[in-house]
């Protein structure tokens with residue numbers, strides 16, 4: 001199979017929110033977020049993504065501060081730009097901030113920005129991040145008018161919201177990638193970089209990345225951590241059985 005060169009390859013940024021969910025379930029510091037991020041980078045991931053939410057139910061604001069010194073790849077912080085979030089991002093100064101219009105009670109991000117309605121707000125927030133040399137990306141649906149308005153607001157990139165693609169792909173509908181192909185082309189014409197994320201997985205990532213041009217980066221969390229559990233399970237069970245056999 002033909003492989004991409006380093007220059008044309010889409011970067012993988014691993015979203016580590018699920019690791020924090022696991023840690024928080026027991027109240028201690030195991031698994032350790034910082035060590036996990038270090039290992040993920042050592043395994044070749046080109047970025048670490050976190051999505052702190054106001055209720056800090058998985059990644060906490062302190063995690064963002066703790067992670068900053070150990071990031072050797074690209075640090076991407078996503079979230080709704082409320083005051084507390086903006087202050088955090090300006091303090092941590094990650095390489096990229098991804099603006100997501102998620103409501104406080106949303107289980108996960110469930111829509112892209114209306115960049116027309118929120119044009120003035122986004123312009124203001126983006127210019128503040130730009131002054132601080134932080135790249136900005138806007139989480140967005142595959143709508144040409146919204147992508148044009150993202151460019152107008154001064155964003156550096158858009159992150160295409162891929163849930164609909166992933167759902168349709170799992171149902172066998174390969175044509176569902178077309179709006180993403182078109183959106184990526186338009187974004188590129190407008191001078192925007194192209195990221196993508198939500199429900200991307202080992203099942204759909206090859207097809208998606210082959211069909212969507214100019215794809216700079218994908219951020220993947222839920223499926224990647226689930227797949228890691230699955231592919232690691234046999235090995236870990238065998239290690240337990242081995243240790244128990246030694247007594």
Ligand code: PXP
Pocket residue numbers: 015017051078098100108109139159196197198199200219220221222223224
């Ligand atoms: N991009 C954004 C804006 C998100 O909110 C999320 C989920 O936190 C992702 C990407 C990653 O989605 P998933 O966990 O389904 O890979």
